[in-house]
Amino acid sequence: xxxxxxxxxxxxxxxxxxxxxxxxxxxxxxxxxxxxxxxxxxxxxxxxxxxxxxxxxxxxxxxxxxxxxxxxxxxxxxxxxxxxxxxxxxxxxxxxxxxxxxxxxxxxxxxxxxxxxxxxxxxxxxxxxxxxxxxxxxxxxxxxxxxxxxxxxxxxxxxxxxxxxxxxxxxxxxxxxxxxxxxxxxxxxxxxxxxxxxxxxxxxxxxxxxxxxxxxxxxxxxxxxxxxxxxxxxxxxxxxxxxxxxxxxxxxxxxxxxxxxxxxxxxxxxxxxxxxxxxxxxxxxxxxxxxxxxxxxxxxxxxxxxxxxxxxxxxxxxxxxxxxxxxxxxxxxxxxxxxxxxxxxxxxxxxxxxxxxxxxxxxxxxxxxxxxxxxxxxxxxxxxxxxxxxxxxxxxxxxxxxxxxxxxxxxxxxxxxxxxxxxxxxxxxxxxx
Numbered sequence: 001x002x003x004x005x006x007x008x009x010x011x012x013x014x015x016x017x018x019x020x021x022x023x024x025x026x027x028x029x030x031x032x033x034x035x036x037x038x039x040x041x042x043x044x045x046x047x048x049x050x051x052x053x054x055x056x057x058x059x060x061x062x063x064x065x066x067x068x069x070x071x072x073x074x075x076x077x078x079x080x081x082x083x084x085x086x087x088x089x090x091x092x093x094x095x096x097x098x099x100x101x102x103x104x105x106x107x108x109x110x111x112x113x114x115x116x117x118x119x120x121x122x123x124x125x126x127x128x129x130x131x132x133x134x135x136x137x138x139x140x141x142x143x144x145x146x147x148x149x150x151x152x153x154x155x156x157x158x159x160x161x162x163x164x165x166x167x168x169x170x171x172x173x174x175x176x177x178x179x180x181x182x183x184x185x186x187x188x189x190x191x192x193x194x195x196x197x198x199x200x201x202x203x204x205x206x207x208x209x210x211x212x213x214x215x216x217x218x219x220x221x222x223x224x225x226x227x228x229x230x231x232x233x234x235x236x237x238x239x240x241x242x243x244x245x246x247x248x249x250x251x252x253x254x255x256x257x258x259x260x261x262x263x264x265x266x267x268x269x270x271x272x273x274x275x276x277x278x279x280x281x282x283x284x285x286x287x288x289x290x291x292x293x294x295x296x297x298x299x300x301x302x303x304x305x306x307x308x309x310x311x312x313x314x315x316x317x318x319x320x321x322x323x324x325x326x327x328x329x330x331x332x333x334x335x336x337x338x339x340x341x342x343x344x345x346x347x348x349x350x351x352x353x354x355x356x357x358x359x360x361x362x363x364x365x366x367x368x369x370x371x372x373x374x375x376x377x378x379x380x381x382x383x384x385x386x387x388x389x390x391x392x393x394x395x396x397x398x399x400x401x402x403x404x405x406x407x408x409x410x411x412x413x414x415x416x417x418x419x420x421x422x423x424x425x426x427x428x429x430x431x432x433x
Contacts, residue, residue: 003067008229009035012222013042019220021151021173023129027226027425028156028381029388033063036125036154040100041068043150045123047101049116051143052127054106055335056358060127061104075105075113085115107131111142124148126172128357129155130377133165135179140168156384159424160377161417163187163206166216173219186212209423216424223425226387233365233394235387240295240400242287248280248405259284274406281402282371283311288400293319295368295398300345302364306352306382308371313349316370320347330355340364356382365393370400372410376417 005013012035016022020043026032040048050060050072057076064070073084083090084103110116124146126132132140151172159165167182183189188205206212216223226232251257255267257280265280267273282288296303296319307313313331320327326339331351339346340363348361356378364386373379387395401407 003034003038005034005038006031006229008224009038012224013038015222016220017042020149022220022222023153023155023158023169023173023216024222025153025155025158025425026222026224028384029232030156030224030226030229031389032154032156033060033127034067036127036152037063037068039152040102040123040125043123045100045121045150047119047122048103048125049119049122049146049148050102050104050125050127051107051110052104053131053358054108055354056127057104057106059358064102070099070102072102072104075103076109081113081115085118107139111138117145117147120147121149123150123152124172125152125154127154129153129169129172130158130160130165132168133160133162135168144168144171157377157380157421159421160375161420162203162376163209163212163420163424164203170216170219173221175215175219206420213424225422225425226384230389232387232389233391235383235395235397237397237399240291240398241403242285242291242400244402244404245280245285245287247284248277248402251276251280277406278371278410279309279311281405281407282307283309283315285402288370288402289315289319291400292316292368292370293323295400296320296323296325296347299366301366302340302344303347304361304364304367304386305347305349306356306367306369306373307349308352308373312370313351317349330359350382350385352378352382356385359385360388360390361385362388362391365391366396366398368398368400372399372407372414374410374413376414376421379414380418380421 009031012024012026016039022039024032024035026035052060057074061072061074064072074080075084084101087101105113126143132143134140153169153172158169163186164183167179170177186206186208187203188207189201190204191199192202193199247257247259251265251267255273256265258264265276267276305316307316317327326343326346328337328340328346328348330337330348331354337348340348340361350356350359352373367383367386383397401411
């Protein structure tokens with residue numbers, strides 16, 4: 001049976017029917033996977049390459065098998081990799097001429113496979129195209145060396161609130177504007193002291209946003225927010241403030257502190273000072289750990305907890321286990337959702353980098369943020385793990401915040417970046433002469 005699409009998905013495909021290079025910047029939960037897949041099928045390329053996060057490789061394989069009865073080649077497997085390139089010499093072309101060859105590989109492995117540069121006349125689809133926003137990264141340079149006939153970009157947070165991150169994606173869509181000219185036309189910079197006595201140009205704002213949105217539209221970009229097409233439940237953020245500590249204040253004044261257990265924190269660079277300041281508001285904050293325990297004890301509902309550092313996980317997991325609640329974990333080394341799937345009072349710990357994108361966790365409607373990420377993209381993506389199609393209840397987000405600390409600065413930056421990102425999703429219908 002043909003895939004049944006929602007009206008907004010049909011609309012996105014209709015608006016890009018004349019484009020062979022497109023970007024579907026659809027809000028998380030709006031089904032970018034199906035829109036991208038349908039566009040790929042419509043483009044009729046014999047060979048198709050999907051590049052995604054490592055955790056999503058099997059999901060893409062299952063998606064095409066379950067919905068299109070096509071079994072993609074898993075290019076993370078050496079045998080499948082070799083078979084993909086040998087397939088047409090093994091199987092006569094007329095046998096499966098009408099069935100596209102689809103291969104899936106993750107970003108981290110793709111640039112280590114120079115054989116992919118031999119591909120010709122193919123469709124390239126990038127899932128979470130925000131993964132190539134850094135033009136100097138190996139993965140981005142490799143993607144730009146590929147020579148596809150068609151390009152499909154998928155992302156719910158294409159910029160993370162930073163328009164400069166669009167440039168490498170737009171390059172793939174055929175907008176041949178230099179990075180220097182792009183920055184000159186659309187960003188506002190100021191010279192700011194970086195703390196070492198030297199001043200450097202820092203992007204502080206954006207300009208000509210309506211013109212940028214028109215150019216994006218002309219190059220096959222579709223922006224769509226969830227509330228445009230679905231009446232999803234409300235999202236409610238609830239700050240849970242806890243007291244600051246003398247250790248944090250001492251560290252911020254002196255760049256070092258010795259904790260009661262003998263741990264010594266030395267912020268001898270901007271980077272280490274920022275990291276330890278965040279940890280003093282997280283794993284080393286007894287007040288926050290106590291507030292976390294209070295939240296866990298206050299409900300028997302299924303809970304999702306986002307965190308940054310491994311030590312945060314260790315201390316929170318100890319608290320949850322002492323309360324005899326079932327635990328699931330998703331991080332760089334573990335993906336165990338058994339308790340989440342089967343236990344209504346479970347607590348699921350998710351590390352931002354490993355699980356803020358791609359997971360469907362709408363069995364829960366409550367998220368606890370033990371600490372905040374520094375990336376607007378990860379923060380926005382994390383909230384959509386529960387606020388998506390199929391969610392029937394209002395969604396609540398508990399932000400554990402240390403008063404008068406670096407965490408409030410981080411939250412303000414995340415809000416500012418969200419405002420910039422949202423501006424791109426507001427449709428611009430004008431024209432320029």
